[in-house]
Amino acid sequence: MPRKAVQRPARKRLDREARRLQLLALGRAAFQSRAYDEVSVEELAEKAGISGGLFYHYFPTKRDLYLASIEQIAAELVNKLGVVTHIADSPRARATQGVEAYLAFVERQPAGFVALMRGGSDPEVASVLERVRVAILDEFLQGAPISKVLQSRPMARIAIRSWIGLVEAASLEWRTSRDVSRDSVRDLLVDSLFDMLGKVLAPKDALRYK
């Protein structure tokens, strides 16, 4: 929290970036705990001690704030995965480290996180999530000739995309119930990826993804 200037009016004077981050944090917390329609700009502005008009100076619409919240969570997640996976490791080792980091990230988020990240019918949200999925794929499979395989083999692309849906659904269920260990979920997910790759890749490529 910034220090309060003495003898200033109650409205805190934050510089532009700090104010934007404050509103983003308020928005993120709100969208993670309530439905989109139930969150109002007025309420967030009041919490930040600013006028609704000033709020719109930072985020022209509620949807912009929503998108920025998702972008922020996504950037944190992708950054986290980039730190843990090592290009020198085998595809299975990288996938294992990546899935473990993903689950650890999900575990630390508020309960509303996964619902938020699921997106919905908004094409811009879908586009943010799509970028996250591609970035995650890149992190998991970097250094492997997977991009060539994906281009040449539609079934491999469908398998890997589907697997990301599997990981997202598994995270949500696990995040909610918390009745199995992270390692068990991780192993189930990694095994499923390589089982599927074994079925959809040409035999010579499949050897690299056992």
Place this chain on the structure above:
Amino acid sequence: MPRKAVQRPARKRLDREARRLQLLALGRAAFQSRAYDEVSVEELAEKAGISGGLFYHYFPTKRDLYLASIEQIAAELVNKLGVVTHIADSPRARATQGVEAYLAFVERQPAGFVALMRGGSDPEVASVLERVRVAILDEFLQGAPISKVLQSRPMARIAIRSWIGLVEAASLEWRTSRDVSRDSVRDLLVDSLFDMLGKVLAPKDALRYK
């Protein structure tokens, strides 16, 4: 379409249920092609030739219309799956028929369908989708002792829930790209389900789900 009454004012006089279904069809088409925020009640009321006030008589909020659209699609889907799966068949045969029917249903929907069905952060939408997922599971696995297994074995529950995420993501990718056959996607999905069940069930139960 109902017949127009001769010499009536331009506003069509539909009975209550017919009007509700008309608004639902308009809303469903709109939500399937555009973002939630871009669809307005005023626009839908105008298309239906009624006032905004009358619209709210049928659907108190835009969100109610959105939820009703998802409920309608979900009911069609669950009904479709119930028709094709036969309780006398083996678990694998039922899953194969069910996945095939699911993919056939998705194939006939507008491109926006899967995005709509993905839900998002709205807890009521999530609750409708949850009912769909449970109904789908029931259709796929009915007659099998799966409900007992699910209760007693958290990893089996996570595997099956995750698999539904896999199916949803596969459908979206396949619906968008359309570059592989329905049968190939179906086989990949069914194989994945039984591969996962083989890993998470006790050996005696796994025998029933090969």
